[in-house]
Amino acid sequence: MSDRTSATGRDGRTTDTRQRVVATALRLFVTKGFSATSLKDIADELGITKAALYYHFPAKADLARSIFQPFIDDVDDLLDRLDGRGESPREILSAYIDVLLPHRAALAAMLRDPGAAADLDLTDVSGRWLARLGALLETDDATPEARMRTTVAIGGATRALMLPEVEDPSARDAAVRAAVAALESR
Amino acid sequence: MSDRTSATGRDGRTTDTRQRVVATALRLFVTKGFSATSLKDIADELGITKAALYYHFPAKADLARSIFQPFIDDVDDLLDRLDGRGESPREILSAYIDVLLPHRAALAAMLRDPGAAADLDLTDVSGRWLARLGALLETDDATPEARMRTTVAIGGATRALMLPEVEDPSARDAAVRAAVAALESR
DNA sequence: GTCTATAGACCGATAGAC
DNA sequence: GTCTATCGGTCTATAGAC
CATH class of the missing domain: 1.10.357 (Tetracycline Repressor; domain 2)
Structure with missing residues (x-):
């Protein structure tokens, strides 16, 4: 029924870095604005690298769209x-x-x-x-x-x-x- | 009484590229936003180069402040x-x-x-x-x-x-x- | 899934000729 | 007052190892 891309543990719990990315991005978009928020800003806050974000979203625009x-x-x-x-x-x-x-x-x-x-x-x-x-x-x-x-x-x-x-x-x-x-x- | 930096003709008319810069910048700031408007955007619209803007304003922030x-x-x-x-x-x-x-x-x-x-x-x-x-x-x-x-x-x-x-x-x-x-x- | 490294574009700002 | 040329920085995005 769901077309979610992200992983779900066998106990139904969503491990999801993806969700943390979205939450962090939204918070930064509110405080700094979309275009003033770089992927590095988001990655740093999550303790991962910018490149890792591209595993979850093909482009910054897709992250924003979600x-x-x-x-x-x-x-x-x-x-x-x-x-x-x-x-x-x-x-x-x-x-x-x-x-x-x-x-x-x-x-x-x-x-x-x-x-x-x-x-x-x-x-x-x-x-x-x-x-x-x-x-x-x-x-x-x-x-x-x-x-x-x-x-x-x-x-x-x-x-x-x-x-x-x-x-x-x-x-x-x-x-x-x-x-x-x-x-x-x- | 006035501490204007810009040139004024002997007939009192303000020749002023400076004023045209301000007007163009304001228009672009309204339509695109301050940070999304580059100095090149402003310069192109005026038919001059980016470097020429620095004769009239020491930095982009000074243009915005004015x-x-x-x-x-x-x-x-x-x-x-x-x-x-x-x-x-x-x-x-x-x-x-x-x-x-x-x-x-x-x-x-x-x-x-x-x-x-x-x-x-x-x-x-x-x-x-x-x-x-x-x-x-x-x-x-x-x-x-x-x-x-x-x-x-x-x-x-x-x-x-x-x-x-x-x-x-x-x-x-x-x-x-x-x-x-x-x-x-x- | 996350990393290092880098390509390629654009930015603000400066140097110096005219 | 305006130009060309360039520097150093940051950005999105990609390539490829692990």
Whole structure:
């Protein structure tokens, strides 16, 4: 059922240097940015050599993709699901935050170095998401004023996801309410 | 009164390759990010060689500083002015946007590559600003919920500054209102 | 699976001619 | 003020031994 490349012990435990590589890379991508993080940085932190990384990933871009792809797919799936039906702004923003919540680190890495997306083939994802979400939220009007409100709401909610407190349900709700309030301000 | 290094013609007109360098560099910093923009990129766009840039700026960091410093100084000055008196959230957010408005491009460049600030000696400015602004806005409480609201408000307003429409006073006001609404949501 | 060694490209920066 | 040429460094990636 799984097409994992990496080794799994006969007791089912994943020995996996590969997983440690991904975890270390993600942490460094968040703190230093994708392009500012060299394979040597990652290898040094793991106590192996740069060349050893190429056993697990054919190129730096593949390592990055294994981090960003699941997160990108989840957001795209959400936007597809939301597309037809006319959900309320509250429901849309709430679902947006819930989908991004498990991917906070990957989101932070992408916000930290947006150019990484370009190096990874995918045409500017965050811009695409902002446009699709905006279209869902600007129900009737598309005036400049409405665009500002949706931008404050989405941009603010996205920024709020960078705070560790957002894991707390009560704080999460406060972020959703704030974004909705921005959207409905007149 | 001025300590400009560059040449000025006897008719007062600034001939200045230096100004063209700054303008081109800023444009590339916004689109590609500071560290992803090489001096060769800038030189090619200007039709000169990389070495020629070193006549105008002793190092890449100095070129970047000449772009970011005035903008950083203006924001720090605003926060100093705001510090003592108890202005309303509306006044604070409005002043914040007004100060950043003329520096939209520099702000975009800094958001695009936050690591640039580190290379330029200055300890993470946007983080410092967020903390000081947050302290000004979280008047009475400092609960996780209040931190989410201020983050949505400030983060949303900052993101709104990236839209060209923000130059239009009516759209600017809508952004301020949206940020205030996020802050005052309960 | 991990290593040493190196190829090949690009970077910031400098020297020195014009 | 701008050029050519080059230095020393770092980067991704590959070759091949163990």
